[in-house]
Amino acid sequence: MTTTTRRNLFKLAGGAAFVAAAPAILTMPVRAAGNRRIAMIVKNLGNSYFDACANGAKQAAGEIGGIDIIYTASAKPTAEDQIAVIDAQIAQKVDGIIVSANDADALVPVGKKAAQRGIKVMSFDSAIAPAGRLVHLSASSTPLIGAKQVQMIAKTLGGKGEVAILSAASTMTNQNSWIEAMKEEWKKPEYKDMPLVATVYGDDQDDKSYREMQGLIKSHPNLKGVISPTTIGIRSGAKAIVDGDLVGKVFITGLGLPSEMKDYVLKGACDTFAIWNPVEYGYSSTFIMNDILNGKPTSEGSKLSMGKKGETTVGKDGECIMGEPFVFDKSNVEEFAKIF
């Protein structure tokens, strides 16, 4: 009996060991020899926004050729888990790492370690502090975001009619700086027939934004357009237009998410809205990383390629800007609503 049981035990242990080894066996790395490897490490997995970024990165890799994209992230969006993932990429000696950081400062040491071992590090979407990376690609800049929203409503209204702003809370730094940028754009002569009549605050709450929108329509009977530089404001404002039977009389625009705005665009309450396009974001980041790997300088004032998106100029602290926000309308909102 002793021998039988011992044999059983060995069998079981062997089985367990095989189970232990299986995933490693199944995923023998398949990569073309000599290809450059770029790791795109995002905040966490299971996020369709980042999946879209990775698709853009793969598109860019296809255009450039000779590049493999490794798209990965930790299961939890914490700094310590992300560090473990970056460590694993450093261990594989990838050529470049593109990160959307869970914590700007916590990733500095691991970024420095990568640099010491000859790996180029850049961030996109959410920055690593300057000491831990070469460049950071921002989706857009305050002046571009502000100007784009004024241009969108001017296009919808043909440059004529009263316009109001429905913002988030009056204390929100982002929204306030965008409104400043809008007012800057508004000074141009082409907007002289399109006065800004009011700025109201919906505090980024759906019900308050909805009521503020109704209030705007009541107090300004000639109101033609509303700009809402917040995803919650624009969706609540659009709902108020649809519910109030004002489609075609009042239009809303601003910064919104395709998945939330799709219905309102199709109904006509919103002609166009904008936000950055994650596919382009991943695409541009990959082109920039390719330039860095080719030895292009990343000092202030250098130019880096973003493929079809043109060029970007490296600013202070390695900050780069991708471009103006991407505009969504009837033609593309359904496609992007599936992504984010």
Added chain:
Amino acid sequence: MNAPVTQESQDRYTVLDRPPWRLRDALLRWEVILVILLVLTVVVNSLVSDVFLDVYNLADATSNFSEMAIIALAMALLILVRDIDLSVAAIVALASMSIGYAAAAGWSPAMLFVVGIGVGLLCGAFNGALVTWFRLPSIVVTIGTMSLFRGLTQVILGDQALTKYPQPFLDLGQNYFIQMTETSVPWLFVPPVPLSFLIFLILAVVFGIVLHTTAVGRKLFAIGSNPIAARFSGIPVDRLRFFLFVLSGIMSGLAGALLTARLGSMRSNIAIGWELDIVTMVILGGVSIAGGVGSILGVFLAVLVLGLVRFGMSINNIPGQVVSVYIGALLIAVISIPRIFEKLRGWRAGR
């Protein structure tokens, strides 16, 4: 089951205080299964990836699990005496936050460690007091304090991060404590060792000695096997349990200090979910959740198995969720081996 004992040890004047050594018993030991697993993990990973057996990569891999492993040592003792501490990760967060504020106030690196360990000690004493004075089940108490401690950090910090630490403190967490030293012999070298892994190694030896060779260790096994009998035998059950909760808090505080030094930044989500990873290490290490069974060697081996499996899978770019699924499956598979074995034996004997 009374196998004949060999002639030498069966001297009629010798009283046996432990059963004689037999190969079968040795092979049946949990630790042997873990060693097989560990060897297989290393062999398979080094076959699949040419970067696995790189001393720097392995050193980096250890730094990603050593803080957890330090807490696992204390958790092993708690589970051994039928208790559990689910608030450990929240204690890490609270200790880390205190360190962050102390660092901002200009305290020295040594004092930052004292602050972390002190906060951990207080949290552990709070848990221990609730469990032993009020006779509340430890799982209930520590689920409560888990929310309490984590909630405190969330309320105080919001979405802010604490990022100002003295450079010597950061160096402790971010540089190798022992540098790579090569000798003239190619295979003879001192590997780079991060501070957290070194502390884990030392503590593992200390915990192993205390648990397996001292009277205190025997008492812990006695409590785990039968707390009521242990109390009637004059063992200060509640005092020891209280002390174990304090110990768990101290280890969590120490881990919090090491983690803060490694990250150089602290948010309220620091170490979130660690309690379950730590319990996984302990259970895989063969410590029985029913109490009274377990060894520090087993926990040590389980820490290495889990750490290297995670590292091995991540250098093959297997997504984090798949790693979690796999580790869950591994845990269930390894735990059920002895049970399947028992059933088989019972079935054979019955026939």
